[in-house]
Amino acid sequence: MRKPCCDKRDTNKGAWSKxxxxxxxxxxxxxxxxxxxxxxxxxxxxxxxxxxxxRWINYLRPDLKRGNFAEDEEDLIIKLHALLGNRWSLIAGRLPGRTDNEVKNYWNSHLRRKLLKMGIDPNNHRLNQNLPRSQTPDASGSTSSSSMKTNMTLADKSSRSAGDHPEVFDAENVSGDIPRDLPDLNLDLTISVPSSSLTKVEEEEQNPYASKVATKVARDIENAESPTLLLFA
DNA sequence: AATACGCCCAACCGCAGTGCT
DNA sequence: GAGCACTGCGGTTGGGCGTAT
Known part of the structure; x- marks a missing residue:
């Protein structure tokens, strides 16, 4: 039996005070x-x-970006979720200043609904055949989301490499039972870890957390079985 | 104005992974 | 290799707030 991480009798719970x-x-x-x-x-x-x-990681860290998610951040989350599934820390690692908790909350409260509205199953990023597609305003292309343009290249590539993420986009099946008007995820992932002319050491001094995350993400990606994930490297 | 409802987000919980002894 | 401590992650909860009735 594992000991509790702290003596719960002597600890505060709930919201943090100033x-x-x-x-x-x-x-x-x-x-x-x-x-x-x-x-x-x-x-x-x-x-x-x-x-x-x-509290520190999700709220107090000085490098946190607060406020609404930008459209390109939304796109990136959707793309990364299609590839990685609910691996929020990995996804957040590609979004400078965002935390896994924030990304997770944003996904659950906004993006899931947005995809559903577009007739896309947020769990596997496939077109949900039970839902109306073209009737919904978003699905007709009114969305300005760049991720929804028609482009199957990366999805094709990832089809054989879903590996331990069976929930991710499976183009092999897609070719058989999904119609061609599939809103596509344009998984051309060109966003990179914030770059700078700083050396690794300087970077770490300026922003130790982001640097740590970037390192971890790079390592995870390198270790990933799926060749698709190499696109992030 | 009062109440009900739904949404958002900070925080908690339990488990898994990793490193140390 | 086993056991333990610690850290990190993802799922879930619940309080606060805005909106609808």
Whole structure:
């Protein structure tokens, strides 16, 4: 039996106060991230380490981009979800300043619905035959989303490489039972990790978190069995 | 104005992965 | 190799808020 991550009797739960936020920020600015288990006590917080980590990553990190998702971010999420499924941390890793939680919430509250409205099954990114397609305004192409132009190239490529993501776009099936007016995902993924002329070390100094995520994403992509994923590299 | 309803998002929970002893 | 501690991830929950009735 695993011990709980903290003694729940002595920890606060629920929304964070400004004072708690400030304590956490101050502590991390002084000592850096990590050691989440011991951090709360060291920082004088009555919180569980996991809670501190989540608060920092999802809300307090200085490099976070707050506010609405841009259209190109939406497109990218849809494309990445088609390839990666619900691997939110990987998807968020390609969206500078966005967190996995934010992406996940945005997907569940906006993008899922948007795809459904367009007659696309958000789980497998295939056209849902039970839903009306052309009647819906979005499905007729009124959407300005660049991802919905007709282009099957990458989907074709990915068809044999879905590998451990059977839920992803399967063009082999598509060719058989999906009509040609399929709104396509234009999986031409050209967005890259924010680049700069900085060296890796300089980059890490300026933005340690983004750098860490970028490294992890690159590693995950390299390790991915699916050749499709190499397109991100 | 009061209530019901639906949506959004921060936070929690449990499990899996990884590294250390 | 086993056991443990710690971290990270994805699914889920619930409170707050806006809108509809």
């Amino acid at each position: 004072q708690e936020d400030q304590k956490l920020i101050d502590y991390i600015q002084k000592h850096g991230e990590g050691s989440w288990r011991t951090l709360p006590q060291a920082a004088g917080l009555l919180r569980c380490g996991k809670s501190c980590r989540l």
